[in-house]
Amino acid sequence: MNIILVLLPVAVGLGLLGLAAFLWSLKSGQFDDLEGAAWRAIMDDDEKPNRQPDA
Amino acid sequence: MSAVTSDFGAFVTPLEGGLKHLDLAVEGIHCAGCMRKIENGISALPGVTLARVNLTEKRLAVEWQGDSTSPAEIIGAMRALGFPAHPFDPGAERDLKREDRKLLRCLAVAGFATANIMLLSVSVWSGNATDINPETRALFHWVSALIALPAGLYAGRPFFESAFAAIKARSLNMDVPISVAVVLTLAASVMQTMRHEVHAYFDSALMLLFFLLIGRYLDQMMRRRTRAHAETLLALKGDSARRLDDDGIVRDVPLSALSPGDMVVVSAGERFPADGRVSIGTAEIDQSLVTGETDPVKAAPGQMVYAGALNLTGNIQVKVTAAGSGTLLDEINRLLERALEAKSKQLQLADRAAKLYAPVVHLLALAAFIGWLLLGADWHTALMIAVATLIITCPCALGLAIPAAQVVASGALFRAGLVLNTGTILERLAEVDTVVFDKTGTLTLPERGIINAGEVPAGVLARAAALAQASRHPLAQVVAQYAEPGSLPEEVIEHAGQGVWCAVDGEERRLGSSSFCGLDTDEMPSQRDPHASQICYIEGNRSYVFEIGQRLREDAAETISALKARGLRLEILSGDREEAVQSVATALAVNDWYAGLSPTEKIARLGRLKDAGRKVLMVGDGLNDAPALAAAHASLSPISAVHVSQAAADGLILGDRLGAVTAAYDTALKARAVMGQNLWLSALYNVIAVPIAVLGFVTPLIAALAMSGSSIIVTLNSLRARAHAPSTEKASAYPPAAVKEATS
Numbered sequence: 015m016n017i018i019l020v021l022l023p024v025a026v027g028l029g030l031l032g033l034a035a036f037l038w039s040l041k042s043g044q045f046d047d048l049e050g051a052a053w054r055a056i057m058d059d060d061e062k063p064n065r066q067p068d069a
Numbered sequence: 070m071s072a073v074t075s076d077f078g079a080f081v082t083p084l085e086g087g088l089k090h091l092d093l094a095v096e097g098i099h100c101a102g103c104m105r106k107i108e109n110g111i112s113a114l115p116g117v118t119l120a121r122v123n124l125t126e127k128r129l130a131v132e133w134q135g136d137s138t139s140p141a142e143i144i145g146a147m148r149a150l151g152f153p154a155h156p157f158d159p160g161a162e163r164d165l166k167r168e169d170r171k172l173l174r175c176l177a178v179a180g181f182a183t184a185n186i187m188l189l190s191v192s193v194w195s196g197n198a199t200d201i202n203p204e205t206r207a208l209f210h211w212v213s214a215l216i217a218l219p220a221g222l223y224a225g226r227p228f229f230e231s232a233f234a235a236i237k238a239r240s241l242n243m244d245v246p247i248s249v250a251v252v253l254t255l256a257a258s259v260m261q262t263m264r265h266e267v268h269a270y271f272d273s274a275l276m277l278l279f280f281l282l283i284g285r286y287l288d289q290m291m292r293r294r295t296r297a298h299a300e301t302l303l304a305l306k307g308d309s310a311r312r313l314d315d316d317g318i319v320r321d322v323p324l325s326a327l328s329p330g331d332m333v334v335v336s337a338g339e340r341f342p343a344d345g346r347v348s349i350g351t352a353e354i355d356q357s358l359v360t361g362e363t364d365p366v367k368a369a370p371g372q373m374v375y376a377g378a379l380n381l382t383g384n385i386q387v388k389v390t391a392a393g394s395g396t397l398l399d400e401i402n403r404l405l406e407r408a409l410e411a412k413s414k415q416l417q418l419a420d421r422a423a424k425l426y427a428p429v430v431h432l433l434a435l436a437a438f439i440g441w442l443l444l445g446a447d448w449h450t451a452l453m454i455a456v457a458t459l460i461i462t463c464p465c466a467l468g469l470a471i472p473a474a475q476v477v478a479s480g481a482l483f484r485a486g487l488v489l490n491t492g493t494i495l496e497r498l499a500e501v502d503t504v505v506f507d508k509t510g511t512l513t514l515p516e517r518g519i520i521n522a523g524e525v526p527a528g529v530l531a532r533a534a535a536l537a538q539a540s541r542h543p544l545a546q547v548v549a550q551y552a553e554p555g556s557l558p559e560e561v562i563e564h565a566g567q568g569v570w571c572a573v574d575g576e577e578r579r580l581g582s583s584s585f586c587g588l589d590t591d592e593m594p595s596q597r598d599p600h601a602s603q604i605c606y607i608e609g610n611r612s613y614v615f616e617i618g619q620r621l622r623e624d625a626a627e628t629i630s631a632l633k634a635r636g637l638r639l640e641i642l643s644g645d646r647e648e649a650v651q652s653v654a655t656a657l658a659v660n661d662w663y664a665g666l667s668p669t670e671k672i673a674r675l676g677r678l679k680d681a682g683r684k685v686l687m688v689g690d691g692l693n694d695a696p697a698l699a700a701a702h703a704s705l706s707p708i709s710a711v712h713v714s715q716a717a718a719d720g721l722i723l724g725d726r727l728g729a730v731t732a733a734y735d736t737a738l739k740a741r742a743v744m745g746q747n748l749w750l751s752a753l754y755n756v757i758a759v760p761i762a763v764l765g766f767v768t769p770l771i772a773a774l775a776m777s778g779s780s781i782i783v784t785l786n787s788l789r790a791r792a793h794a795p796s797t798e799k800a801s802a803y804p805p806a807a808v809k810e811a812t813s
Binding site for chain 1: 100104122125126173177184188203214
């Protein structure tokens with residue numbers, strides 16, 4: 015059962031990683047314009063992408 | 070008026086590093102193509118470091134370095150790209166956005182904690198059924214505690230703060246029992262863990278928070294969407310004033326930047342931005358939004374003019390006497406405040422449920438605790454049973470039941486062309502038994518139009534309208550609304566004060582006064598509405614007379630009869646002349662109508678209806694309606710309404726169609742029914758669950774199943790609130806007239 019001592023921190027750590035990723039994406043404004051983001055994915059633009067506004 | 074430059078300085082926010090930021094509300098963005106065109110076009114301007122379109126909100130954020138460009142240049146560039154843009158101040162919205170993110174962060178933390186604790190709990194539950202050893206179980210409980218305590222304290226903040234505020238104000242809201250339940254559950258579970266007991270309730274506490282935060286977030290999202298939409302519309306309406314500063318430069322400033330003593334310039338076709346006294350110039354003004362009176366009035370130096378009145382002719386300068394949020398008569402402001410105060414005392418359904426729910430649940434838990442002690446259980450067992458009672462009666466279903474139904478219903482209404490200021494209006498709307506309409510701008514269209522447009526051949530009207538575009542005369546401007554874009558004839562000669570003339574393919578066309586068109590006054594057809602104005606049009610040897618005045622909204626009659634069919638009583642309260650109101654009332658077959666009412670009299674009439682036990686829905690747009698809108702049980706306002714009325718009303722009708730009123734009533738009835746069912750479902754759930762808890766049969770597994778089960782059932786039921794929502798066809802009048810007007 016000692017494997018639990020390894021698996022528990024791994025499981026919680028992965029969860030925390032997911033949470034951190036979500037909080038980061040929220041902070042960097044990726045949820046501000048859900049409709050626009052969908053379209054941006056298919057814009058074939060060679061020019062440099064625009065920076066996100068600082069909210 | 071020599072040096073007229075627009076200055077949008079008040080809308081620009083300076084950032085660090087010499088950067089400047091501007092937010093624009095943009096018209097006509099629909100797709101990725103528009104987005105790309107705008108971003109590339111604006112990025113090409115000198116010094117622009119950021120141009121980012123928000124497609125959801127139809128906004129553009131621009132940042133640039135120092136003085137390399139100016140807001141006027143950016144707006145000019147946008148116009149050249151084919152997207153008229155209007156600067157706006159996102160100040161108020163920023164707060165809502167911050168609130169939004171805070172909730173979303175709490176929701177994410179609660180979701181993370183719930184999932185991870187569940188992982189551990191499921192292991193413990195299955196271990197309990199087989200052969201888990203006490204040490205492993207204790208380890209799992211401790212890890213759960215390690216996750217649950219910080220996560221619970223963080224994610225529970227919205228509830229704790231609100232509960233604390235409520236208790237401080239010596240009242241109870243739904244957040245009080247929620248906070249008590251969460252804190253008690255966490256504390257009891259820690260105690261259980263320390264005693265190496267079999268059961269701990271960390272998962273229940275976090276799941277409770279998770280479900281409730283979903284409800285809270287739905288509610289918040291709806292409010293923000295409504296707000297963003299309203300702000301965009303306001304920006305599109307160009308609610309700024311042209312202020313003449315001491316240096317002789319005219320600057321475009323937001324209304325909030327006006328202060329008494331400022332001089333503002335108002336040209337023909339513009340609305341007065343503030344109350345003030347005319348100092349230079351004379352003009353005819355249309356005060357229908359202010360007083361409901363449709364006849365134009367003369368404004369000369371020294372005379373008071375009020376915010377919202379429309380300048381029909383001539384340039385005038387006005388010295389502001391009341392500005393900012395005080396752009397209306399003091400009396401109206403006072404009445405408005407009093408009416409709003411009375412309204413805030415009305416209890417929402419959720420609060421009423423909380424008032425009933427909280428004491429009952431707490432008493433039950435206490436009774437269970439004392440009961441078990443008296444029956445000889447040790448205090449620890451008794452306490453755990455009391456906590457289980459608190460958990461199982463969790464207000465998840467209650468907390469989700471109402472916001473979910475409101476979000477679904479208002480989403481359906483939004484698509485039907487109606488924006489609600491708050492979700493709670495649905496409850497009040499459903500109780501309505503009387504609908505009171507204002508006439509001018511509500512039953513009739515806000516802008517004047519050609520009354521007899523239907524009797525003139527379409528081609529003739531289009532050609533007359535094309536010619537009319539060449540003139541700035543108010544009557545010609547009305548005719549010009551019917552023009553197709555780009556149809557202006559090449560050579561047009563305007564005879565000032567008489568009319569416009571052009572020749573196309575050797576055929577002479579004239580639009581103007583009867584004498585200009587060579588018509589005798591006795592040749593003119595008799596007028597339908599004695600207060601309408603006439604304008605003549607000659608094409609070759611055929612002559613037409615357009616009658617210009619107030620027109621009923623297209624579906625006014627249809628809406629009135631639909632409302633009647635629903636058993637609602639109807640009334641018209643207007644500040645306009647008796648004959649004008651009478652003709653509308655007759656046309657719509659409304660028997661109860663009152664003309665020439667002042668704002669105070671309108672409120673008095675609503676007061677009498679209220680005393681008679683009637684619940685009134687007020688639909689109005691003018692400044693004179695604002696107090697009545699605030700005083701009514703529920704209220705709606707067309708998007709063309711003045712600022713104050715929009716603020717006082719519970720909802721805004723977006724299109725030109727009144728049908729939204731019927732849609733609102735139907736959807737509110739449906740939503741109300743669904744909310745009621747949800748509350749009953751929650752009650753039923755409690756009736757089954759409470760005895761089980763009080764008798765001490767609840768394990769963490771049962772609590773988790775019962776809680777998520779009840780939440781899912783009410784959420785699914787809430788989806789039915791859209792079942793009978795009106796189809797999207799009704800929204801065909803979108804974008805609203807006000808926006809079209811601002812574009813032209």
